[in-house]
Amino acid sequence: MKRCYYFPGCSMAATGKGYQQSIDAVARKIGLELVAIPDWNCCGATAAHTMNERMALALPARNLARAEQDGGGMEIAVACAACYSRMQYARQAVLSSPEKRAEIEAIIDMPCSGSNPVISFLELFSRPELMEAVQAKLTKNLNGLKVACYYGCLTSRPSAIARPDDPENPMQMDRIVALTGAEPVAWDFKTECCGASHQVDAPKAAQPLIHRILTNAREHGADCIVTACPLCALNLDMRQSKIMETFGGDYALPVYQFTELLALCMGVHPRDFGLHTHFTPAVGLMRNALKKGGDQA
């Protein structure tokens, strides 16, 4: 139905494995053809631009250049918030001026025109044709499940780069997830920062960020958190039990990727995308929610 380039990003081979599997499952169901950019490289994430701006633009630009080589101008869909942001920055830099473009091309040693638009997975899935295709494949629902859609920083900001539907209150994920019958709650920390790599290199300073996000989601009645980024999920999921221990809190909020909820409601077996491999137990809530919703078909 739709064909586009796909940039998975480095996390997808490691802690993002389940996310990748759910993406593959959903894409198969709706006939979305995701063509991995040939021989893609790391986008440099936050580390590159904290050190050197040229390096930070050149690394993702090489991926743009690889995607351009077939001359088709096909869109590049990016499944990680950080990779998405870096690819957008690189493309906008290439398009900004002939001098900037020449400089980047000299560094990557390849032509790079920025011909292929870069889109986030949320933008891709919230388009009417994709929403309809998803809707048509749903055989189960999550009626009554309260979810907090967490967008984080980089799919929302800076808005000139990320181009969200609304930088303070984005709704794309809310709309996609609502297809399953789940109810996105209104909450305050949709776009609050999770601390990203500071959870590793400055944990004392960054841990309160996760705690605030979890607490706010909980206070607004969410049963779980839904994200569209392997790093956001990792921070909120893997670090959750430690955060509860440190700050006090006797609840657990499972963290899902939006594609996991879609896959589940399309009848994909949860083992096929590693629902049992989440750090915060994630199977029980889904089992109950699916039962409650019952079958639609």
Add this chain to the structure above:
Amino acid sequence: MEECLNARSGAELANSIAARAGVKLHECYQCGKCTAGCPMAHAMDLMPRQLVRYMQLGRMEEILGSKSVWLCASCHTCVERCPHSIDIPSLMELSRQAAKARGRVGVKTVDMFSGIFMQNVKMFGKSHEALMEGVYNVTTGRFMQDMENVPHMLKNKMVGIEPHTTNNPEEIKALIERALEMGGEDA
């Protein structure tokens, strides 16, 4: 190699950083909206609003010695909400690079992590979460940090054993070196 900035050299550095960040320092009227929304403010020794004020005054000594320039998470909340769209994350970042160039590192672990990350990309063309964290723990002496999660990752094969590289990692290494050779970024 600490070098003290006087009023003049401080003002010069502040102006050059502001110019590269595309910021007109005089546009900041100290409303404080940036600090109000900053998720890292609780850990900072110089608030985002203060950073801009110190730059207006050319007082770069305080900025280069701060923890804040290392703790900024580059989340862009401040610039998004600033009535004048003052690009504080870029000011933070360029100040951090200027600090580093003068041998001043306010939060050593942050500097180490970026270094290890890029070393990793330079070697493989892709980054490896587990390897990076391992090297980081050894480098910083925080051997046990996040180790409680390792058994779970191993059990669920989240730690890749298969080689995870670009076809020719040398190409990426050369790319990174070319970018760094162009220099000019760190004042």
